[in-house]
Amino acid sequence: DAGITQSPRHKVTETGTPVTLRCHQTENHRYMYWYRQDPGHGLRLIHYSYGVKDTDKGEVSDGYSVSRSKTEDFLLTLESATSSQTSVYFCAISDTNDYNSPLHFGNGTRLTVT
Amino acid sequence: AQSVTQLDSQVPVFEEAPVELRCNYSSSVSVYLFWYVQYPNQGLQLLLKYLSGSTLVKGINGFEAEFNKSQTSFHLRKPSVHISDTAEYFCAVSGFSGGYNKLIFGAGTRLAVHP
Numbered sequence: 001d002a003g004i005t006q007s008p009r010h011k012v013t014e015t016g017t018p019v020t021l022r023c024h025q026t027e028n029h030r031y032m033y034w035y036r037q038d039p040g041h042g043l044r045l046i047h048y049s050y051g052v053k054d055t056d057k058g059e060v061s062d063g064y065s066v067s068r069s070k071t072e073d074f075l076l077t078l079e080s081a082t083s084s085q086t087s088v089y090f091c092a093i094s095d096t097n098d099y100n101s102p103l104h105f106g107n108g109t110r111l112t113v114t
Numbered sequence: 115a116q117s118v119t120q121l122d123s124q125v126p127v128f129e130e131a132p133v134e135l136r137c138n139y140s141s142s143v144s145v146y147l148f149w150y151v152q153y154p155n156q157g158l159q160l161l162l163k164y165l166s167g168s169t170l171v172k173g174i175n176g177f178e179a180e181f182n183k184s185q186t187s188f189h190l191r192k193p194s195v196h197i198s199d200t201a202e203y204f205c206a207v208s209g210f211s212g213g214y215n216k217l218i219f220g221a222g223t224r225l226a227v228h229p
């Protein structure tokens with residue numbers, strides 16, 4: 001398995017509170033991604049990073065921000081959590097940006113916003 | 115724009131029976147197609163991928179998929195399933211959009227193998 005650690009694995013939080021999810025990799029891969037998984041939607045890209053301090057938005061980025069100060073860490077922040085952000089969040093990494101480059105996924109963080 | 119449709123949300127099957135999980139895609143450019151598997155409480159793992167060449171692609175755990183350009187399909191098959199194949203399976207198409215390698219996932223098919 002690719003060395004990807006997501007923390008926490010589970011979190012319950014209240015509406016309006018800030019939440020930060022962490023992704024840590026030991027593979028020294030350049031590209032990192034945050035996805036959310038919801039029933040009936042598969043996985044949808046929130047944000048991605050193509051290097052330290054280089055990030056960009058994916059298809060469902062509203063309400064989320066990210067930061068990458070080191071190659072190995074990619075943080076996802078919900079500034080003010082809402083119930084619609086209840087989901088399972090997956091971090092993924094890849095070593096190239098080629099079309100044929102598969103992604104390697106972490107085990108996910110299950111977030112519940114009450 | 116690219117999209118992926120997985121035609122079945124759930125597929126129940128008995129152990130040792132064959133199974134086919136259906137995936138259709140749409141794309142205006144050359145496609146690269148993937149199947150990922152997700153076991154309970156885990157992340158996604160790459161099962162197989164089609165990049166070019168032979169239209170029949172073999173993956174891990176005895177799975178294979180056939181790329182059919184005329185029908186824009188990439189169905190996943192296994193001739194004899196095991197209980198341990200119970201998982202959710204995602205079809206995905208890759209393309210370059212907005213400066214990054216964009217992987218578009220289908221909604222997933224939950225395979226339930228019964229004894």
